[in-house]
Amino acid sequence: MKGDGGNLMVADPDPKGLPGAAGATPASALVWDRRYREGRDGWELGQPAPPLRDFFSHHPLAPHPPGRVLVPGCGRGHEARLLAELGFAVVGLDFSAEAIAAARQWASPPGASLHWLQADLFDRQALAAAGLDPASLQGVVEHTCFCAIEPQQRPAYLQTVAELLVPGGWLLGLFWCHGRPDGPPYGSDPGELAGALAQAGLIKALWQPATNSATGRQQQPRENEWLGLWLKHPSP
Ligand SMILES: C[S@@+](CC[C@H](N)C(=O)[O-])C[C@H]1O[C@@H](n2cnc3c(N)ncnc32)[C@H](O)[C@@H]1O
Numbered sequence: 001m002k003g004d005g006g007n008l009m010v011a012d013p014d015p016k017g018l019p020g021a022a023g024a025t026p027a028s029a030l031v032w033d034r035r036y037r038e039g040r041d042g043w044e045l046g047q048p049a050p051p052l053r054d055f056f057s058h059h060p061l062a063p064h065p066p067g068r069v070l071v072p073g074c075g076r077g078h079e080a081r082l083l084a085e086l087g088f089a090v091v092g093l094d095f096s097a098e099a100i101a102a103a104r105q106w107a108s109p110p111g112a113s114l115h116w117l118q119a120d121l122f123d124r125q126a127l128a129a130a131g132l133d134p135a136s137l138q139g140v141v142e143h144t145c146f147c148a149i150e151p152q153q154r155p156a157y158l159q160t161v162a163e164l165l166v167p168g169g170w171l172l173g174l175f176w177c178h179g180r181p182d183g184p185p186y187g188s189d190p191g192e193l194a195g196a197l198a199q200a201g202l203i204k205a206l207w208q209p210a211t212n213s214a215t216g217r218q219q220q221p222r223e224n225e226w227l228g229l230w231l232k233h234p235s236p
Helices: 026-037 050-058 078-085 097-105 124-129 151-164 190-199
Strands: 068-072 089-094 113-118 137-143 165-178 202-209 223-232
Touching: 026 097, 050 078, 050 165, 050 223, 068 078, 068 151, 078 089, 078 113, 078 137, 089 097, 097 113, 124 151, 137 151, 151 165, 151 190, 151 202, 165 190, 190 202, 190 223
Parallel strands: 068 089, 068 137, 089 113, 137 165
Antiparallel strands: 165 223, 202 223
């Protein structure tokens, strides 16, 4: 396993280029590219996040046949590959060319439906061009994308997810809840985050501190990962 898990990001020497300063700009993708190239990737686990992997081993969330799911900010694609192994039709999306190139280097599970998309999560045209239309997804899996975007983009993130899901679709997320003022990774307060998810029209099915977090992300006062399963209302 690479990285200590707790040092999710490394401070950028060029703060002008911090991601998401005015919406997600190409420049911010370039900043993430540079982090990947320079190995400043303290978020990298080298495997799917254990709480998400454990969740799927107990709750497959898969109707027959398993539907289409999106992993936004997929990085090198560990969660996307896990979902493809489980039989989902997966889109791993990231606006960093370096991340998508790295994800593509790994072999896909045999018979998998796994597509990599280099696009900005907030670029509706790019999403639509890839068939990511409103009500087109069974699920979204969030892992360290939410904490990478600027806090003012959070409502847009949640709105995008809620719109993309089919009625009854789900958002499974592992959210980094720390109380530090700076970022990325930007912190979250679990209560406020639950309120924002509900405000986006999602219904709580599970919301609890995660267990079996990676080293460095284990529960400490105000430094918890929270695991959440949120459902879009079943009727449109
Ligand atoms: C902290 S990294 C996490 C990567 C991966 N989820 C993981 O845990 O290994 C955040 C990722 O989100 C991507 N990202 C940030 N903002 C994005 C946006 N607006 N659209 C698409 N990808 C974005 C970055 O390029 C980066 O790969």
